[in-house]
Amino acid sequence: MVMQLEPALADRDRWKADRCSIDKAISAIGTRSAILLMREAYYGTTRFDDFARRVGVTEAVAAARLKELTALGVLAKQPYREPGQRTRYEYVLTDMGRDLLPVVLGLMHWGDKYLQDDNGPLKVVDKQSGSPVRVRIQNEDGEDVTIDDMRVDVRRD
Template structure:
């Protein structure tokens, strides 16, 4: 029988992911880029994130290969950069949708969500859904079970 306490959490992908994206402003920056806001000044004015914090969060996302800096230049102005998602960054989309779904369920007021995400092809609302590799819908955490994976290490054994 699996007991989570018997296994090391040092190489946990959830913990490692949260080290990169687990800070509030980082998720806000990702939200903006997914919504098409790519320029520093636009992000800053739209979110109110402090300048240095925004600069740091963008640098972290670039350093981790989640965003890439793309140069642009307005006529008569110096070259600047906008931030675009990489493939690695686009793979975070389901996480942002899941966070939005949770917020829509528990945190929005009577007016409803200020933003809806729809499928471009059919117009239906986009939401997250958990499925197993065989395609079955997993409706509840009680319908899933954790078990040691190939990278698991017992707590009493060196990694």
Template sequence: MEIVNSGGYDRAVQTQRIDPVNCSVARALAVVGERWSLLIVREALDGARRFGEFRARLGIASNLLAARLDTLVAAGVMRRVPYQEPGDRQRFEYRLTDQGLDLRPTLVALLEWGDKYLADPQGPSVIVRHRPADDRTACGEPVRVTLECAAGHTHLPPEAIYRAPGPGARFLDRA
């Protein structure tokens, strides 16, 4: 790899190919890439906690829901919290961990994309709006995902973004 100065900034130009198997996108999709997984996270973000709530909200088969919840718990996206109703056996609620809560921007970005390209002709079915925790400064305006670099530059067009090797990059040998 070499560094090229282009327009006042340094840009890495790949002369070696990065191993695509060592990829955080692929690892993330292994956890949440199955359709039901992100829908379960969406419902948890909206307050669902118990198995029956997830099943009723999503219309998902019990065996599939159990498998997806097991995957999300094993990956650290959710955790099981025991509870027991009087006269009933112990059961578990499912709560998002910090790792799970950090998926909110991903879901908002997918919602934005879906609204732009796949919404019904009448428009989107849901609009995510701004509501601060204290509700005193809530403006109620729609929320959107914005890409921002570490220097604080926002509204980056696609051509202003590139992938550069990180500290964990593994390079393929040239054949």
């Protein structure tokens, strides 16, 4: 059985594909280096040198992507100064950046399940209980929803 998201076929041509939110999101943060920089921000990295080193990109690539992510609004630059040093900047998550977390965790979980032989090197857990954290699709009532339970409607508002 092939599962797929059910579109409202009669309405399918009533919206322009160039307004697709998926396309806009991928265009904004869809590079490998941007996603990996966000991964590091979720793991607590804030300093430029650490981002470049942990992601394994050149300083030029790190600088360009961090500038883009800051301009987008998922990261913000904050000044800091260590004793005897000049003022520098660190990168911190914004609310917009925090809201991207389920997307990145979803990619991680998918990669763990389908691309790793050993379920991947890391496990994300709840701090208090130690229970694994999962990304789920739910309706507004908090009930889990599968792809068979969904359809796509064209907004009319």
